[in-house]
Amino acid sequence: MGTLDWIVFFAFISYVVWDGVRRRSGATDLEGYYAGGRKIPWWAAGLSIMATQASAITVIGTTGQGHERGMGLVQSYFGLPFAMVILCIFLVPYFRSRNVLTPYQLLEERFGPMSRTLASLIFLCSRCLALGAVIYAPSIALSAILNIDLVVAVVIIGVLTTTYTMVGGVTAVIWTDVKQMVVILVGLVIVFGMLLWELVPQLGSFGKVLELAGAADKLGALEIIPENTGLVPRTHAAIAAGIGDPSFWEQKYNVWAGVFGGVFLHLSYFGCDNSQAQRLLTSKNADESKKSLLLSAFAKVPMQAFVLLLGVLMWMFYTVTPQPMLFNSDQIAVAQSVEFEARIAPLQVEFETAHAERKASMLALAKVEGGVTADPVALGRYQTAVAEVDNVRKRARVLVTDEVKDGKAVDSKDTNDIFCRYILAEMPPLLLGLIIAAIFAAAMSSIDSVLNSLSGATVIDIYRRWIRPDCSEAHALRVGKFTTLFWGVVATFTALFFAGGGSIIEMINQVGSWFYGSLLGIFVMALFMRRAGDLAGALGLLGGMGAVLLVHNTVKIEFLWYNVVGLVGVLVVGFVTSLFVKRR
Template structure:
């Protein structure tokens, strides 16, 4: 990176932190600190909801996901618009009518304190882990760029985002996320334009899509019911709807975003705005990843995009064998370049020739996949501790090695801005839940200044916990999948509790509490002991807790013999 990249990167991040602190200084009461004074208009709510979900993981992992596996991941979001409509019709009016600060306050009025506490505790576990991952993701980037220690970077990034979140609470999160989303959209659009310009002169955008399609990267919809396929139309529509209902309807990091709205209508419009824009946004980010794939049909790429993995094997006794594999990959890519150009210009040939070119492209793709698999095995043999999964490094490798100076700093600012916006929302929600549902509910009445002060201390504490989680995080399979897996393990259970509260009035608190404990144990067992795709955990968890609670209430009525004072 040149000085201009450092200036753009540092300038963007410092501006966001300073602006957030300055704009939101002086919160005097809980209403201001946790609900932002209920001043947010619909566009602020919508952008804040979107920025909370679109972490650095989105801009790191999603292009890499598309590079390796194509556009099918977009099916994950098919249920989101349906969930937005349900939340607008059911969840938001109830939350506003009860004037709650957190989603879990409602559960005490419907059930009892222990159910509220359990649900809040489940949220704190899964969101505390996820907050660490959202810090860890951008640390990977700077580690690859600067060669710095990951733990040091986790601390730096965590401290930066904690500063303005502690200072201004929800309002600081909302006002900074508008600037962050502007940086994000600008950077990704510029990246796509540059990728297209970098393609050979005879390869237009349309021809680039034809090449991607011939390689199977544009296979968006999979209508199969095969549970071995993680992303299908049905898992996205059904499992995705339940995941989105759980996340946007019961996860405090999102609930807090739209509870800051000026009115019920402003909050509803903000969520509808998010529902309309989210799927196209994810489609666009995946398309960027597909275009990176097309770019590397005409340019050489490394066997493994993780520089640490390449260095590990290059410094071992297996280096000659690895170098030979890289030369083989270079030859394959030279052949792919020739065949891609032929296929793109196949309009000048017969249909038989076009099919022949496509078949050869697919064979070359298989040869490349085999070479990368062999490289992975060599890396693991050279150093079993180094990360061989390189999906999260694909886009950053392209940025660092191909973008003009200055734009490198901008794209890094995009990813770090996304990390800060998402992490800020998470810390803000974790602190609010801890303060409202655990501390305030279980202590005597205090002054508003005391609660604001405690909220800041809880924000700081969760910031430190997130940094600690980030310091021991691993790449797992893919960062964006890891975050969604963590959520799916808990979300279905929590959503089921809320649906029982909303719609099945005869089920009482003890039945729900016992059902929730049983369900969480079963879901953990299913995840660790079976191969069920994680999206289905949301549906299974939701149905389990509802079914078990109804059965307990119906067939063991003595379970509610103790009077319940909260209903």
């Protein structure tokens, strides 16, 4: 990074922190601190919702997914617009029917204190664990990009974000999110433009670029017929014994999983996770809240398709220009070590030959008249070359990872490193600083929302409900700021703990998905199961999590479906309990 890039980067970060801190004038009471005084315009709340979801690892990882696997990931967002409409019809009017500061407050009114407290604790536990990962993941990328120690990157992100969130409350969170979202979008559009600038002159036209990317099977954005059609999920015992075929429930990316599984995932995330649901409480009324949700409904799928296409174009770029065999800095360092140098050298030669063949076969295919399918021989040559490059890269990753798990060699993917490697090598000065600022912005916009929402649930649902119900507004506000700081410190330390063992992140993400379905279930019960009381609500919540735990340990299904399992578990246990225990 040059001086100009550092100036742009520091200018942006300083501006965001200053902008967040100056919003403190609106955070003079709990309503201001956690609901922005109900004065936030719908478009700002809507952009904040989008920015919170677009974490740094989403920006980096989604482009990497596009590079490695094409556009199939976009299908997992297909349920989002429908989920938003359902939320607008049912949950938004419910949330805005009372002046609440967390959605869990409504559960006490409907069920009783047990259900409310349990729901809030579930949110606190799941989010607290995930927050460490939210800081840790972008820190890896930023430490590589900025060439700083991982611990330093974690501390910088943690301290800066905690500072403005603690001082300015949700108003600071939302308005900084707006700027961060704009920078993220501008950054991505610049990268897109740069890629087209390189590719179109070499290949002739944008249509030709798409044709050649499609010929490499990178543009399959919609899979109607699932790869696996069996509806009976396999048990772990059957998988261990090598019996049975993979079921439909094991596949993540097809249109059915995206629409149906995605609806439940997004209903749970946007409706019941306080880090998102809190936005719905910040606008002046229910109609404004609906508009803020619908902004994501209209924009999210096209935006994800755009980001994935950007990853595909990055793959095209690395086909016409030299590509590194390994993208991850640690893997590159291992490959260059004395121990591995001799073993990696033959693979490097093989990779360069395969890469040259991929480029030559692509340029040959580009000259075929009548489209890429007009010459099956040229198409076959190109597809073989594409597969060969992937094969050599995989062998190289396995070699440098040098680890065996369950009898298989571990392949540590470098999907999240591709975007960083590209911008570091290809972006001109000034733009590099801006793009890195965009990655930093994406990290902060996710962390700040979670910090404020964790603090809200702690103060409103726990402290003011159980510990000091009679405390003054000023006292509660001070506690609110302190708990923001507390959660910021916890998150930073959790992220530092992750620095010692990256594999924990996957486990945390899995654990997080155990809770969402249950939270959705309790709100569905609140709306539609009139006979259910506090005990039914609380037991339902526990039953939902128990159902997910049972399914997780018994059969193999994608995490997307855990939300449905949790939801059904809550409703069944809640309903059965309500048959025996009458609502008071």
